[in-house]
Amino acid sequence: MKSKIASNREVKRGYFRMEFEFSGDAEPGQFVMLKVAEHNDPLLRRPMSIAGIENGVMSVIFKAVGRGTALPAEKRSGDYIDVIGPFGSIFSPPQTGTVLLVGGGIGVAPLLFWTRRNPSRMAAAFIGGASENDILCSDGFSEVHIATENGSLGRKGLVTAPLVDHPAYRDKTGYLLACGPTGMLKAIDQLAAKDGLRGELSLEERMGCGFGVCLGCVCDTTGGRKRMCVEGPVFKTGEVLWRI
Ligand SMILES: Cc1cc2nc3c(=O)[nH]c(=O)nc-3n(C[C@H](O)[C@H](O)[C@H](O)COP(=O)(O)OP(=O)(O)OC[C@H]3O[C@@H](n4cnc5c(N)ncnc54)[C@H](O)[C@@H]3O)c2cc1C
Numbered sequence: 001m002k003s004k005i006a007s008n009r010e011v012k013r014g015y016f017r018m019e020f021e022f023s024g025d026a027e028p029g030q031f032v033m034l035k036v037a038e039h040n041d042p043l044l045r046r047p048m049s050i051a052g053i054e055n056g057v058m059s060v061i062f063k064a065v066g067r068g069t070a071l072p073a074e075k076r077s078g079d080y081i082d083v084i085g086p087f088g089s090i091f092s093p094p095q096t097g098t099v100l101l102v103g104g105g106i107g108v109a110p111l112l113f114w115t116r117r118n119p120s121r122m123a124a125a126f127i128g129g130a131s132e133n134d135i136l137c138s139d140g141f142s143e144v145h146i147a148t149e150n151g152s153l154g155r156k157g158l159v160t161a162p163l164v165d166h167p168a169y170r171d172k173t174g175y176l177l178a179c180g181p182t183g184m185l186k187a188i189d190q191l192a193a194k195d196g197l198r199g200e201l202s203l204e205e206r207m208g209c210g211f212g213v214c215l216g217c218v219c220d221t222t223g224g225r226k227r228m229c230v231e232g233p234v235f236k237t238g239e240v241l242w243r244i
Contacts, residue, residue, distance in 0.1 A: 002080045006057055008072070012133050015063050015106070016073050017051070020081055022058035026050050028114035029202055029234040032060070032085030033210040036071040044068075047207045047229070049179065050086060051109035051137075052116050058083075061109045061136060087210050089234040091200055093175045098168035099123040100199070101141070102159060102188055104180025105134050110202055111179060112140045124166055124174075128159025128184070160187055164195070172196050176237060179204065182244055192237040199237045203228055219243075 003020040011017045026032075033045035046068040048060040064073040075081060091114050093099050099121055101111040108127055115123060125141035132153035138144050145162040146154025155162055159180075168174030176199025178188045185201045192199055208216030210229045217228035220241040226232060 001083050003083045005075050005077055005079045005081055007077050008075050012136060015061065015136055017059060017061050018072060018075065019057050019059045020083065021056055022053060022083065023056060026053055026086035027090040028117055029090040029110055030086040030088045031233065032058070032083050033087065034072060035082035036068050042068050044208055045084070045210060047210055049109040050113050052113050061106055063106050087229055089232055091177050091234055093177060098174045100163060100166060100168060100174040100176050101125040102163055102176060102178040102180070104128050104159060104184040106136065107180030107204065108136050111177060112137050114177060115141055124168065126159050126163045159184065160191060164191065169197065175199050178202070186242045186244060189237050189240065200234050201237060201240065202234045203232055
């Protein structure tokens with residue numbers, strides 16, 4: 001679908017929030033594939049987590065790291081972008097209890113969407129990043145705990161520090177929903193196993209086609225080899241066999 005861009009703002013240095021027209025719906029945890037160039041360089045679309053859909057407008061949040069994200073960063077309102085989706089599995093926490101949302105960097109995007117769709121749920125968000133510049137959209141959550149590695153905002157250190165101090169983590173009633181860098185997800189998975197909590201992790205690894213054909217994003221799980229784009233990107237804690 002050729003979607004008209006409503007806005008594309010640099011929300012923090014190097015981080016962009018793009019809003020574009022989108023007819024249809026999606027569920028929190030799912031992603032879309034953006035064709036970033038007019039021609040075929042780069043050839044592959046880039047997956048982007050859905051950060052929200054309201055009134056026919058979808059938003060994504062991205063960090064310009066390479067060519068595939070530098071090109072959409074140059075788009076302006078009124079331009080068009082080629083979008084396909086939504087794809088992938090969804091967050092499905094139990095109906096009751098506290099949800100502990102853990103986001104690293106741009107991993108906050110699908111958690112923001114989940115919060116918007118579940119405004120009456122008891123939830124606490126834990127947002128981490130290298131520095132203050134890497135903490136995004138913290139005002140989108142009612143209870144938020146921030147950690148930065150250099151101490152420029154919130155607690156100094158990793159996001160797992162405030163997480164394990166939270167009452168719903170300590171009494172094991174909290175259910176984890178996490179998205180962020182692989183190292184952070186692996187650490188949360190190991191903590192959840194050690195401390196007896198359950199939850200779901202959304203992986204943001206490299207991906208080829210986005211709809212299950214190329215097998216470029218296959219990962220090992222306790223249930224065998226799974227495609228991150230079809231059976232994932234959301235997996236249960238304890239399910240992924242980490243390669244790092
Ligand atoms: C399900 C899913 C959802 C995603 N959601 C978002 C999102 O909401 N916002 C966002 O900014 N990005 C997201 N990504 C990652 C995004 O699709 C791109 O891979 C990434 O932004 C880099 O693209 P690029 O073309 O700019 O970089 P490239 O030119 O492809 O690479 C530049 C550098 O970044 C490294 N790199 C590229 N992609 C990744 C990756 N996924 N993990 C680790 N290192 C990488 C490369 O090795 C290289 O060093 C998501 C990925 C998946 C699979």
